[in-house]
Amino acid sequence: MKTILAFRESEYAWVHEKFPCVHPLLLPLCNKPFIEFLIDFAILAGSSAVRILCDGGLGEVERYCEDGSRWGIDLSYASIHPDDSIHAMLGKNRKFCGEERVMIVSGFSFIRYDKRYDYKSFVSSMPPGEWSTCPGGRITLTGVPTKAVPDWLIADLSLMPLDSMTSYYQASMETLKTGESRYVLPGYGDEPECAFGRNVVISKSVEIRKPVSIGNNVQLLGNAIIGPSAIIGSNVIIDRESSVESSIVFDNTYIGEHLEIIGRIASGNRLNDPKSGASIAMEDPHLLSGIKKNRHLRSLPRKIVHACVALVIIAAFFIPFIILWPLLKLGGHWKSSPASFLAERTDETMPLAKVEVDASGAAAAIAVALSLDRYFRLFRVVTGQLALIGSTPLLAGESRPDAPAYVPAYLPGVFSYAEAEEWAATGGDATIVERFHLAHSNPLTDIGLVIKAFINRFQEKSTI
Amino acid sequence: MTITETSKIGIAILSLYGTLDALSAPELRNNRSIIDPEKTVVIDLQQVDFIDSSGIGAIVSASRQKRQPSGGIVLACMNDRVRKVFEITNAQKLFHIFDDTTAAVDFASSRQSASA
Amino acid sequence: MSSIITLTLPGEIMFARLASQTASSLADLVIGENREESAKRKFCHAFELAVSEAVTNSVTHAEEFDAPQMLTVTFEFEPRQLTVSVRDANPPFSIDKSAPDIESYPVHGFGLKIIREIMDQFTYRRDGDANIITMSKSL
Numbered sequence: 001m002k003t004i005l006a007f008r009e010s011e012y013a014w015v016h017e018k019f020p021c022v023h024p025l026l027l028p029l030c031n032k033p034f035i036e037f038l039i040d041f042a043i044l045a046g047s048s049a050v051r052i053l054c055d056g057g058l059g060e061v062e063r064y065c066e067d068g069s070r071w072g073i074d075l076s077y078a079s080i081h082p083d084d085s086i087h088a089m090l091g092k093n094r095k096f097c098g099e100e101r102v103m104i105v106s107g108f109s110f111i112r113y114d115k116r117y118d119y120k121s122f123v124s125s126m127p128p129g130e131w132s133t134c135p136g137g138r139i140t141l142t143g144v145p146t147k148a149v150p151d152w153l154i155a156d157l158s159l160m161p162l163d164s165m166t167s168y169y170q171a172s173m174e175t176l177k178t179g180e181s182r183y184v185l186p187g188y189g190d191e192p193e194c195a196f197g198r199n200v201v202i203s204k205s206v207e208i209r210k211p212v213s214i215g216n217n218v219q220l221l222g223n224a225i226i227g228p229s230a231i232i233g234s235n236v237i238i239d240r241e242s243s244v245e246s247s248i249v250f251d252n253t254y255i256g257e258h259l260e261i262i263g264r265i266a267s268g269n270r271l272n273d274p275k276s277g278a279s280i281a282m283e284d285p286h287l288l289s290g291i292k293k294n295r296h297l298r299s300l301p302r303k304i305v306h307a308c309v310a311l312v313i314i315a316a317f318f319i320p321f322i323i324l325w326p327l328l329k330l331g332g333h334w335k336s337s338p339a340s341f342l343a344e345r346t347d348e349t350m351p352l353a354k355v356e357v358d359a360s361g362a363a364a365a366i367a368v369a370l371s372l373d374r375y376f377r378l379f380r381v382v383t384g385q386l387a388l389i390g391s392t393p394l395l396a397g398e399s400r401p402d403a404p405a406y407v408p409a410y411l412p413g414v415f416s417y418a419e420a421e422e423w424a425a426t427g428g429d430a431t432i433v434e435r436f437h438l439a440h441s442n443p444l445t446d447i448g449l450v451i452k453a454f455i456n457r458f459q460e461k462s463t464i
Numbered sequence: 465m466t467i468t469e470t471s472k473i474g475i476a477i478l479s480l481y482g483t484l485d486a487l488s489a490p491e492l493r494n495n496r497s498i499i500d501p502e503k504t505v506v507i508d509l510q511q512v513d514f515i516d517s518s519g520i521g522a523i524v525s526a527s528r529q530k531r532q533p534s535g536g537i538v539l540a541c542m543n544d545r546v547r548k549v550f551e552i553t554n555a556q557k558l559f560h561i562f563d564d565t566t567a568a569v570d571f572a573s574s575r576q577s578a579s580a
Numbered sequence: 581m582s583s584i585i586t587l588t589l590p591g592e593i594m595f596a597r598l599a600s601q602t603a604s605s606l607a608d609l610v611i612g613e614n615r616e617e618s619a620k621r622k623f624c625h626a627f628e629l630a631v632s633e634a635v636t637n638s639v640t641h642a643e644e645f646d647a648p649q650m651l652t653v654t655f656e657f658e659p660r661q662l663t664v665s666v667r668d669a670n671p672p673f674s675i676d677k678s679a680p681d682i683e684s685y686p687v688h689g690f691g692l693k694i695i696r697e698i699m700d701q702f703t704y705r706r707d708g709d710a711n712i713i714t715m716s717k718s719l
Contacts, residue, residue: 057551059697067618079550079557079561091571093562095541485596485600486596486640487594514632517633518636520690521690545625552693552694553690553694
């Protein structure tokens, strides 16, 4: 048996508009991408191969699902035209279908199935034709049945159209409620209705009210109330005294302090009301409480403290730098190339040298461990162009839709706040950590974080 | 690149082998069946081991020469490498793409008779 | 330890293929034997495609100005990434970040879109009289 999953861009255009950061087929339902529910169902129905058809781009879906080996099936991709009928789709995929029975799931709709039913026997005994339908979605079977329908066999399912934020919210909440009993859902947990991902840090005073589903790399800070009915994605921070109830928080979202998220979908910088479909965009893509800027961020005392500490570091490392730098430069281990980085002010750039030290020798290893590759940048702190610690400077010209240079909370630094954390200093995790500290740090905590970043870099480089 | 041409129920089938890039694109562009605006052509891409934007440009330009731009050139048997480049450039939207040459020929033939 | 290989080629279209095939072979060499076959194929194909696009772009740009020039393709191997730079002496060109439209004809601007899509990093800069496109991808 084989399965074709067919979608048209027009069916999920609303997802592009409301949740532009995610491919519609990867839209998370209870922390599991939509397409995975369909793949699971295809496997339950006995499919050995699944083909995803779409009249739009499938690049992101393909990068996520790859060749299906993770599910033990053959997964392939092909394109269709928006007006292709089921007959046309079968013709375009004749080689894939072969002589086997084919189940075609078309439309952007959610299948309410139950993993305890024997869909495999059911599908192999059903006559060809339409199995289930809903506005905008249908399941069709082709080919002759291979078995007779046993009288006792029950394999119920129904389709639910995902045609708006309201139906998406309903499907998510329904999935959370029915949970593991009907679907295969991600996360671990000893208690029913509580699923936790990896690296979830929960402060003691946090209250969890079931049912909840929490993704990977999540921090729940003091006195936060999570649930009931909260779906929290990955790389999320829920700050102090905030509550999330009957809501969905997408990946890479930071919920600031003292916020009440009830009956909402929070995605990056957007807070959506699933009932009315209204959404409000905040200033900062990762900081839902970003409307309140950190007053300390650009204050003069902060600049003075940073400059003074930079001067101390310049003086302290002057001798190792003056010995090692010429040595490495002459030996070809110190490579410096000019590059243009996004400056603190929106739309401005600044030239900065990109230094790469080839840490193959002892001298180079010491230089890297002492962060001497950042030495020249310390002078920019004295002149006020860079912070001593802040955001990772971003190369100008790189296409980054969420580039912090376009939002208030971006302060390029010699060291980055992400380097002060034990989390990987890259990707979405780093962005979240940087946002958090840009919102909460002050000149004094910055000194501590610089020391932490320095130690982390030292340990990291000295263990390579 | 090598182009092998066969014909089935009045439809030209061009099977391409090798690399379709800026160097080999003129060969496809200048093919007689491609130049003929009335001729419906199925291009079999199974054996194309490399294609770049110049190759895509040659196929798009071929379809523009046809009287029926969306049905004059039908593509068949795209391998993953070729499909990926079509996907990045969004060129897949311009063509009907089949995973089987016979099915592509059937489709092309039905289109040709419908427009005749 | 990084190693550098440089190819100096006449700015003619036939050499774009030489450069792209060299890129694929070098990518295969640098990725090593321990990776999955599909990952190896993807990595090599990405470099073959990106270099083909960059060199073809450079050659066709030179032809527009009727000034075929020698061009230099540099491959730099680092422990965790491969970087390729294409340097030519053509007049500067503009990098349009907006997505080109496949419906428009003739089809233009897809080379850079492809490079951006398949490489981890892409930069264009003007160095004196030279255009330098640099592309890199982690292993």
